[in-house]
Amino acid sequence: MAARIDEFLIGVKPQREWGWLVISYLFLGGAGAGLFLISLYIDHAWAGLLGLLVLVLGTLLLLLDLGRPERFWRAFFRPWSSWISRGCFFITLMVFFGALEIAPRMPGLDFLWDSGGALGSTIRAVAAAAAVLVMIYTGFVLSPSPAIPFWNSALFPAIFFAYSLLAGIDVLILASPLLPGASLDLVSLERLQIYLALACLLLVLSHLSVMSSSAVAARESIRLLTRGKWGLLFLGGVIGAGLVIPLILSWAALGTSQTQAVFAFTVILALLRLFGDYLFRFLVIRVGLYDPLL
Amino acid sequence: MARYGMVIDLNTCIGCNACTMACKAEHATPSGIFWAKVLEKEVGKFPVARRIFLPVLCNHCKNPICQEVCPTGATYKREDGIVLIDYDMCIGCRSCMEACPYGPRSFYEEDGAYYPGAETPFEKMKQDFPEGIVMKCNFCVERVDQGMDPACVVTCVTQCRFFGDLDDPRSEVSRLVAEKKARPLLAEKGLDPSVFYIGG
Numbered sequence: 001m002a003a004r005i006d007e008f009l010i011g012v013k014p015q016r017e018w019g020w021l022v023i024s025y026l027f028l029g030g031a032g033a034g035l036f037l038i039s040l041y042i043d044h045a046w047a048g049l050l051g052l053l054v055l056v057l058g059t060l061l062l063l064l065d066l067g068r069p070e071r072f073w074r075a076f077f078r079p080w081s082s083w084i085s086r087g088c089f090f091i092t093l094m095v096f097f098g099a100l101e102i103a104p105r106m107p108g109l110d111f112l113w114d115s116g117g118a119l120g121s122t123i124r125a126v127a128a129a130a131a132v133l134v135m136i137y138t139g140f141v142l143s144p145s146p147a148i149p150f151w152n153s154a155l156f157p158a159i160f161f162a163y164s165l166l167a168g169i170d171v172l173i174l175a176s177p178l179l180p181g182a183s184l185d186l187v188s189l190e191r192l193q194i195y196l197a198l199a200c201l202l203l204v205l206s207h208l209s210v211m212s213s214s215a216v217a218a219r220e221s222i223r224l225l226t227r228g229k230w231g232l233l234f235l236g237g238v239i240g241a242g243l244v245i246p247l248i249l250s251w252a253a254l255g256t257s258q259t260q261a262v263f264a265f266t267v268i269l270a271l272l273r274l275f276g277d278y279l280f281r282f283l284v285i286r287v288g289l290y291d292p293l294l
Numbered sequence: 295m296a297r298y299g300m301v302i303d304l305n306t307c308i309g310c311n312a313c314t315m316a317c318k319a320e321h322a323t324p325s326g327i328f329w330a331k332v333l334e335k336e337v338g339k340f341p342v343a344r345r346i347f348l349p350v351l352c353n354h355c356k357n358p359i360c361q362e363v364c365p366t367g368a369t370y371k372r373e374d375g376i377v378l379i380d381y382d383m384c385i386g387c388r389s390c391m392e393a394c395p396y397g398p399r400s401f402y403e404e405d406g407a408y409y410p411g412a413e414t415p416f417e418k419m420k421q422d423f424p425e426g427i428v429m430k431c432n433f434c435v436e437r438v439d440q441g442m443d444p445a446c447v448v449t450c451v452t453q454c455r456f457f458g459d460l461d462d463p464r465s466e467v468s469r470l471v472a473e474k475k476a477r478p479l480l481a482e483k484g485l486d487p488s489v490f491y492i493g494g
Contacts, residue, residue, distance in 0.1 A: 010335035067386015067426030074366035085365035147395035
């Protein structure tokens with residue numbers, strides 16, 4: 001293992017510890033929890049199952065990122081101080097209660113309990129709360145960091161919540177032709193995406209605005225995102241392709257009365273927004289910089 | 295109870311890296327991993343340019359954020375203020391590395407021998423770190439427990455490092471902090487570090 005030259009220099013330094021496995025978890029974990037939450041809203045058990053599977057896939061990637069994955073169970077030991085530890089509980093709760101929520105609505109399992117009864121409603125409420133916590137806790141993993149000023153923002157839980165819901169609905173839109181059960185009202189989902197994309201845009205721009213007057217390392221992160229090496233990906237990919245273009249197209253498409261045209265657009269828009277979401281999480285991690293020591 | 299700490303006089307540090315090597319010799323840290331090192335920076339412009347040096351190590355903070363974010367409890371603080379890592383509990387999530395603003399921690403990913411397959415007897419004897427864990431300066435706890443100073447302190451050729459009990463007002467480190475107005479790095483982060491610097 002070779003040491004890097006900049007390890008021995010005084011100055012702003014990039015974080016290098018968390019890479020694509022963590023980034024992919026942030027994306028898949030958020031999208032899975034978002035999809036599960038929206039499945040409760042539209043009452044679609046198969047969509048909920050897909051959401052759980054996406055979350056589990058993301059969690060497996062996170063396990064692979066550990067230096068000692070066989071010791072993962074130790075991460076449950078400190079929920080009173082560590083957000084990673086709390087996250088382990090949230091994921092476990094969501095998978096467990098999510099599976100219980102879906103089970104009686106699966107073919108052949110309706111004898112278990114009445115999903116509309118008191119027990120079913122309680123399970124549903126716990127699963128929904130756990131899904132929300134899975135969507136936001138990753139923001140709390142980043143935001144208390146005194147080391148990386150760009151992450152040190154109370155907005156991250158809100159940004160991740162909005163992006164997770166956006167991504168969850170996009171996965172649902174893409175998977176809709178393959179999902180058994182009742183057909184989905186894609187027009188309503190697309191209308192919801194307009195508001196979510198708008199919320200993401202406002203939150204991300206607010207974060208950049210706050211950070212532009214923050215510590216040296218945060219200002220350097222902003223420079224990298226707007227004028228530096230990641231400028232094209234951030235402005236073109238996250239803001240342009242991921243949010244603004246889908247917003248404009250979606251607005252225009254929903255203004256027409258041709259549902260067929262809306263559906264054709266929706267798939268493209270979902271792909272664009274998912275691309276923007278992954279890119280956003282990638283860039284947030286990559287532009288994490290430590291303040292200089294002197 | 296004692297609170298061990300260190301004072302480093304930047305006015306006398308010459309950037310020789312003897313501390314870096316003493317630490318390597320004491321702990322046989324793997325290739326590419328430095329628990330103590332000397333950072334440098336060029337300041338000014340020719341013909342009045344010069345290099346400044348900043349010896350760094352774990353700050354053994356009174357409020358260690360690394361301990362707070364650790365999901366397993368692998369990072370812990372002794373009663374004497376020394377912050378340590380239990381390698382048997384570390385899962386290698388590196389959240390401590392992301393949270394610590396001082397950058398003293400390293401992730402030991404794989405075989406750390408300088409010449410893999412041809413380890414020296416010294417490496418074979420001392421390099422027993424498990425792979426996939428995070429490691430850092432331990433204030434030479436094995437020496438401190440025997441009443442000795444850390445290896446970087448005793449090896450410093452300009453005697454710019456001082457080690458002792460910050461809670462004891464009669465100790466040299468307490469006197470230096472008070473009289474020389476020694477201050478920690480990034481005090482605004484609120485972690486209350488136990489490593490102080492004079493000058494710079």
